[in-house]
Amino acid sequence: MKYLTLLLLLAGNLTLADTPVPFGLFVQLSEVTENHSQEAPPDLSTRADLAAAEVVLREREEALGPYHPSLAALMVEVAAIASASGDLSLAAEFYDRALHNARVNNGLYGDQQLPILRGLIALYLESGDREALEERAAYQFRLLGSGLPPFEAGELKAALEFFDVSLDVLMDVEWGPRGRELLQFHDRFDKMTAAVCQDPSVSSEWCQPFTFRLAGFYYVLEFKLEVLVDDQRFERTFSDPEWSSLEREPRLEALQRRLMSKGEDLFEQLLSVAPDQHDALSALADWRWFYRQKTRAMALYEQACQLQPDRFETPGALPEYPAIERLVLPDSGLPVHQVALSVTDRGVAKDVVVTAANAPNDDRAGAKLKRLLRDTAFRPALRDCVEPVALSPFAMEVVLTQ
Numbered sequence: 001m002k003y004l005t006l007l008l009l010l011a012g013n014l015t016l017a018d019t020p021v022p023f024g025l026f027v028q029l030s031e032v033t034e035n036h037s038q039e040a041p042p043d044l045s046t047r048a049d050l051a052a053a054e055v056v057l058r059e060r061e062e063a064l065g066p067y068h069p070s071l072a073a074l075m076v077e078v079a080a081i082a083s084a085s086g087d088l089s090l091a092a093e094f095y096d097r098a099l100h101n102a103r104v105n106n107g108l109y110g111d112q113q114l115p116i117l118r119g120l121i122a123l124y125l126e127s128g129d130r131e132a133l134e135e136r137a138a139y140q141f142r143l144l145g146s147g148l149p150p151f152e153a154g155e156l157k158a159a160l161e162f163f164d165v166s167l168d169v170l171m172d173v174e175w176g177p178r179g180r181e182l183l184q185f186h187d188r189f190d191k192m193t194a195a196v197c198q199d200p201s202v203s204s205e206w207c208q209p210f211t212f213r214l215a216g217f218y219y220v221l222e223f224k225l226e227v228l229v230d231d232q233r234f235e236r237t238f239s240d241p242e243w244s245s246l247e248r249e250p251r252l253e254a255l256q257r258r259l260m261s262k263g264e265d266l267f268e269q270l271l272s273v274a275p276d277q278h279d280a281l282s283a284l285a286d287w288r289w290f291y292r293q294k295t296r297a298m299a300l301y302e303q304a305c306q307l308q309p310d311r312f313e314t315p316g317a318l319p320e321y322p323a324i325e326r327l328v329l330p331d332s333g334l335p336v337h338q339v340a341l342s343v344t345d346r347g348v349a350k351d352v353v354v355t356a357a358n359a360p361n362d363d364r365a366g367a368k369l370k371r372l373l374r375d376t377a378f379r380p381a382l383r384d385c386v387e388p389v390a391l392s393p394f395a396m397e398v399v400l401t402q
Contacts, residue, residue: 021376022222030398050082057071075098076094076098079092096120151195156206163217167220185217207269211269213322222256260287263287282300285298286319314391317396326401334399335356336356336398341373343380343390345389347377348374
């Protein structure tokens with residue numbers, strides 16, 4: 001029995017090792033790292049403006065009382081000046097005070113909180129405070145209805161933002177101890193995606209962004225979650241059509257084992273809303289190519305190529321649809337690496353050569369980048385939208401995010 005268990009574990013590790021690395025999880029195209037908040041340095045005159053604005057606020061508080069409803073707008077003004085001056089901590093303090101004022105005067109679910117929350121979310125995106133960003137995005141999501149129908153544009157935007165923030169946080173942490181949190185995250189957005197795509201009043205505009213967000217989670221889930229194949233409870237779960245454990249909750253291992261079909265169902269649902277649409281066709285093709293279902297993927301790539309032939313002149317690192325992008329990079333000054341490689345007609349990267357474009361050479365980073373790109377599945381280039389062809393050399397500019 002002991003030898004059998006060891007054999008199963010080895011088989012499970014081999015399966016995990018064969019899983020391609022989703023492009024975007026550790027390697028990004030260089031253009032997505034631009035930090036627009038750093039394009040213009042703070043105007044030094046805003047320091048004087050900030051001091052003057054704080055004086056005006058204190059005088060108003062003394063005259064009107066600390067919770068007067070007119071003070072929220074002034075607090076937001078002071079927060080904006082503090083942010084422009086580069087004092088992000090002080091800006092967050094004044095936004096929080098404005099939010100508290102709005103809740104006191106308009107209730108816990110008052111719409112007056114929304115512009116204040118937008119300011120806070122923008123601030124935490126700029127500062128890179130992931131924990132605070134996730135907290136405020138979740139609060140905005142709850143404030144706008146928690147993803148329950150009837151759907152409105154503001155609610156749907158807030159849901160997508162909350163999803164992006166949460167997944168960005170999850171990319172940087174170990175998933176082992178987070179089973180319940182991950183299942184709740186999946187179940188919430190799985191149900192909401194289905195509801196949005198089945199609602200004719202919103203599906204044409206919103207089905208694709210929700211589908212692509214959930215699919216991005218599936219790509220990351222496939223790579224990051226280790227399956228314990230010798231767990232007998234898993235075998236019982238796998239045989240249950242509801243994937244239920246003794247606690248009647250879906251288990252991540254069962255979800256991962258059925259991920260291929262779950263992803264296909266997800267993209268086919270999108271194609272039912274947007275038939276013969278390039279991005280939807282490419283998304284399902286990417287999913288099948290990622291899982292090495294080459295023949296089925298090629299039939300879809302050929303259809304997508306007829307719609308946008310220029311895109312298929314060069315290979316693409318998968319997934320292209322949806323693109324997995326980091327919301328907050330750990331370091332805005334990450335070096336850009338120039339990469340030259342060959343991509344075979346089967347989508348395999350070979351002869352990877354890495355140079356650093358704007359930073360001293362780092363042999364360890366270069367070796368890691370080579371390894372990651374060799375483990376990345378590439379969609380091949382197509383000749384006449386039919387024949388997959390090898391391409392060499394193929395140039396990319398990328399950054400290593402971890």
